[in-house]
Amino acid sequence: xxxxxxxxxxxxxxxxxxxxxxxxxxxxxxxxxxxxxxxxxxxxxxxxxxxxxxxxxxxxxxxxxxxxxxxxxxxxxxxxxxxxxxxxxxxxxxxxxxxxxxxxxxxxxxxxxxxxxxxxxxxxxxxxxxxxxxxxxxxxxxxxxxxxxxxxxxxxxxxxxxxxxxxxxxxxxxxxxxxxxxxxxxxxxxxxxxxxxxxxxxxxxxxxxxxxxxxxxxxxxxxxxxxxxxxxxxxxxxxxxxxxxxxxxxxxxxxxxxxxxxxxxxxxxxxxxxxxxxxxxxxxxxxxxxxxxxxxxxxxxxxxxxxxxxxxxxxxxxxxxxxxxxxxxxxxxxxxxxxxxxxxxxxxxxxxxxxxxxxxxxxxxxxxxxxxxxxxxxxxxxxxxxxx
Amino acid sequence: xxxxxxxxxxxxxxxxxxxxxxxxxxxxxxxxxxxxxxxxxxxxxxxxxxxxxxxxxxxxxxxxxxxxxxxxxxxxxxxxxxxxxxxxxxxxxxxxxxxxxxxxxxxxxxxxxxxxxxxxxxxxxxxxxxxxxxxxxxxxxxxxxxxxxxxxxxxxxxxxxxxxxxxxxxxxxxxxxxxxxxxxxxxxxxxxxxxxxxxxxxxxxxxxxxxxxxxxxxxxxxxxxxxxxxxxxxxxxxxxxxxxxxxxxxxxxxxxxxxxxxxxxxxxxxxxxxxxxxxxxxxxxxxxxxxxxxxxxxxxxxxxxxxxxxxxxxxxxxxxxxxxxxxxxxxxxxxxxxxxxxxxxxxxxxxxxxxxxxxxxxxxxxxxxxxxxxxxxxxxxxxxxxxx
Numbered sequence: 001x002x003x004x005x006x007x008x009x010x011x012x013x014x015x016x017x018x019x020x021x022x023x024x025x026x027x028x029x030x031x032x033x034x035x036x037x038x039x040x041x042x043x044x045x046x047x048x049x050x051x052x053x054x055x056x057x058x059x060x061x062x063x064x065x066x067x068x069x070x071x072x073x074x075x076x077x078x079x080x081x082x083x084x085x086x087x088x089x090x091x092x093x094x095x096x097x098x099x100x101x102x103x104x105x106x107x108x109x110x111x112x113x114x115x116x117x118x119x120x121x122x123x124x125x126x127x128x129x130x131x132x133x134x135x136x137x138x139x140x141x142x143x144x145x146x147x148x149x150x151x152x153x154x155x156x157x158x159x160x161x162x163x164x165x166x167x168x169x170x171x172x173x174x175x176x177x178x179x180x181x182x183x184x185x186x187x188x189x190x191x192x193x194x195x196x197x198x199x200x201x202x203x204x205x206x207x208x209x210x211x212x213x214x215x216x217x218x219x220x221x222x223x224x225x226x227x228x229x230x231x232x233x234x235x236x237x238x239x240x241x242x243x244x245x246x247x248x249x250x251x252x253x254x255x256x257x258x259x260x261x262x263x264x265x266x267x268x269x270x271x272x273x274x275x276x277x278x279x280x281x282x283x284x285x286x287x288x289x290x291x292x293x294x295x296x297x298x299x300x301x302x303x304x305x306x307x308x309x310x311x312x313x314x315x316x317x318x319x320x321x322x323x324x325x326x327x328x329x330x331x332x333x334x335x336x337x338x339x340x341x342x343x344x345x346x347x348x349x350x351x352x353x354x355x356x357x358x359x360x361x362x363x364x365x366x367x368x369x370x371x372x373x374x375x376x377x378x379x380x381x382x383x384x385x386x387x388x
Numbered sequence: 389x390x391x392x393x394x395x396x397x398x399x400x401x402x403x404x405x406x407x408x409x410x411x412x413x414x415x416x417x418x419x420x421x422x423x424x425x426x427x428x429x430x431x432x433x434x435x436x437x438x439x440x441x442x443x444x445x446x447x448x449x450x451x452x453x454x455x456x457x458x459x460x461x462x463x464x465x466x467x468x469x470x471x472x473x474x475x476x477x478x479x480x481x482x483x484x485x486x487x488x489x490x491x492x493x494x495x496x497x498x499x500x501x502x503x504x505x506x507x508x509x510x511x512x513x514x515x516x517x518x519x520x521x522x523x524x525x526x527x528x529x530x531x532x533x534x535x536x537x538x539x540x541x542x543x544x545x546x547x548x549x550x551x552x553x554x555x556x557x558x559x560x561x562x563x564x565x566x567x568x569x570x571x572x573x574x575x576x577x578x579x580x581x582x583x584x585x586x587x588x589x590x591x592x593x594x595x596x597x598x599x600x601x602x603x604x605x606x607x608x609x610x611x612x613x614x615x616x617x618x619x620x621x622x623x624x625x626x627x628x629x630x631x632x633x634x635x636x637x638x639x640x641x642x643x644x645x646x647x648x649x650x651x652x653x654x655x656x657x658x659x660x661x662x663x664x665x666x667x668x669x670x671x672x673x674x675x676x677x678x679x680x681x682x683x684x685x686x687x688x689x690x691x692x693x694x695x696x697x698x699x700x701x702x703x704x705x706x707x708x709x710x711x712x713x714x715x716x717x718x719x720x721x722x723x724x725x726x727x728x729x730x731x732x733x734x735x736x737x738x739x740x741x742x743x744x745x746x747x748x749x750x751x752x753x754x755x756x757x758x759x760x761x762x763x764x765x766x767x768x769x770x771x772x773x774x775x776x
Binding site: 002055058064096139245248249377378 | 389390391392393411413442443445446448449450451452454455456458459463464465466467468469470471472473474480483484487488490491492493515516518519520522523524527631632633634635636637640648649652761762765766
């Protein structure tokens with residue numbers, strides 16, 4: 001048994017998310033520089049960089065994003081690697097950086113997530129995202145991700161006699177949180193009636209049930225807990241960092257009401273952290289669609305199956321609720337530049353645990369970030385604490 | 389200082405390279421199953437998978453290749469990650485698998501490299517590959533990789549008063565080796581006159597100076613040396629596994645006659661392995677173009693700068709020469725399904741060190757694989773030995 005080092009996140013940074021004019025590389029550099037400035041390390045202390053990106057090659061023609069971002073940052077010679085696991089690419093980049101430090105491969109490592117989507121026609125973006133479906137099977141049917149999560153929502157309603165009015169409360173809460181959060185793309189409050197009255201996308205999902213196509217980048221700097229304690233600042237300890245794989249095709253999905261990658265990652269992460277779901281104070285989870293937040297919140301163990309939608313309606317997941325979920329505004333309001341999302345979630349959790357969040361959860365000491373790719377094909381769960 | 393475990397490669401497998409009808413996933417599965425059968429472990433012993441792929445999303449619309457390949461193999465739940473570093477993606481996948489085992493994150497890990505290129509029009513493939521140039525700078529000039537290596541060849545000739553007749557001997561040797569090697573795409577002997585007489589691509593490079601657009605996959609299974617010793621078979625020990633980054637843009641290249649990522653990776657790898665270039669018995673290096681083999685052979689320390697071309701002409705790099713280079717046939721004859729190449733190189737080195745290669749180098753005990761991406765933007769060097 002090899003004893004790995006405890007790891008801390010010492011700096012985070014992100015661009016605002018939305019419709020931005022910069023390139024993927026430029027956004028990645030901005031987020032990375034913000035993360036470096038957040039912890040006052042020198043750039044040349046960074047010994048490895050992982051970059052999460054999903055649709056950059058298809059939409060912008062640019063590969064080698066890790067190398068370009070590192071060089072533009074002024075980093076030379078160090079190993080730099082792009083990782084891709086569809087919408088979980090950012091979470092994977094963070095986990096690789098954590099493991100690199102935990103195993104002593106680097107004293108300081110950086111994870112960056114970046115994506116550029118709004119400059120491409122919507123159809124092209126939807127097509128690129130559908131690359132995370134199996135193009136030999138599911139893709140041929142014309143299925144896209146709004147279609148897939150529409151099926152999830154239909155099944156949820158049928159199984160639990162729930163209705164989309166309750167699910168729409170995810171969006172109402174999301175926008176309410178986003179109003180105050182400048183990093184978010186969509187910041188205007190909406191009512192459940194407005195959500196249900198918005199344009200049908202894939203029934204029962206309406207336009208406002210869907211996260212918007214977005215640009216943006218986010219980044220984190222990690223080092224050992226021992227090193228972090230010697231630096232000034234408010235380091236946040238990594239209690240668990242888990243990555244799992246689940247069904248990459250609809251034909252592999254055993255149930256539309258649960259993502260096995262999430263349930264497995266959550267179980268492993270709680271064990272690794274030595275806690276249970278009840279010990280988590282604040283959550284950023286993968287609400288690519290309103291129904292996804294509901295299913296994820298159940299899969300992560302915060303609610304019994306079938307009770308997630310009603311919990312949102314009851315205010316349990318509000319910033320001042322029993323288990324605040326997506327106080328940042330989540331993917332639905334912050335936007336979902338796919339490769340960047342996993343690190344934007346971690347940005348929010350770090351700020352919450354530092355007591356510096358825009359929508360601060362009182363006495364938040366343990367936070368969880370959950371990033372999901374494809375039809376539940378890949379998942380990361382990260383558990384953090386300010387008790388270092 | 390964390391003591392990492394020594395790691396061994398216990399199984400390798402690959403498809404033939406060439407024009408194949410299978411999908412990326414299907415080829416990856418074939419190579420992976422061959423590697424698993426090569427070492428007689430059970431599939432469910434694999435605890436992590438890394439997949440190297442570069443142009444799959446652009447050419448086939450398929451993302452999430454690691455998850456799809458793993459699931460098609462019958463692997464469930466384990467972390468699976470696609471890595472991309474242009475043409476070095478396969479080498480990066482292997483290094484991640486090695487580090488995962490070295491740090492105790494997994495007892496057994498798998499690296500797969502796979503690429504599907506021939507089904508797309510040549511112009512589209514060239515465009516996708518040019519994604520490894522900076523599209524904000526170099527790409528706008530219309531530069532492609534044959535153009536870049538054409539510049540390298542021009543500079544080489546000017547600096548060293550060398551000529552392309554000598555460089556063409558790389559191709560002559562490559563085809564001579566490939567004749568016997570069934571995994572190779574191009575297996576007909578050619579003369580230097582035929583190389584020089586072939587179609588001009590980017591002067592002074594002719595068609596035969598360029599590796600062919602290809603399909604294929606290769607894979608390797610790794611575990612700890614301690615575990616490997618308990619298994620039957622011929623495990624090969626990893627003496628060094630290094631990844632570096634260099635210039636991702638022409639404007640960052642300090643010299644067209646050397647790739648800093650290679651020289652740095654070689655220096656680090658020799659130190660890690662405790663050897664010098666003189667101790668290497670057999671080499672597979674990144675001959676994407678004939679001139680690349682010459683420059684790489686110098687950068688890796690086998691020849692003084694400017695002496696690589698004449699060394700090929702003198703037979704020094706032949707299978708029975710002082711330092712056999714690319715006895716497999718290399719990229720030029722095996723083909724270059726970009727994400728798979730790094731692992732095909734390792735396949736050949738493992739077979740050489742097991743004494744089972746098609747073009748067996750006598751008494752080969754230490755082998756080196758060198759994988760290069762972009763304009764020298766990213767590089768991996770792996771040093772292996774049969775002295776376990």
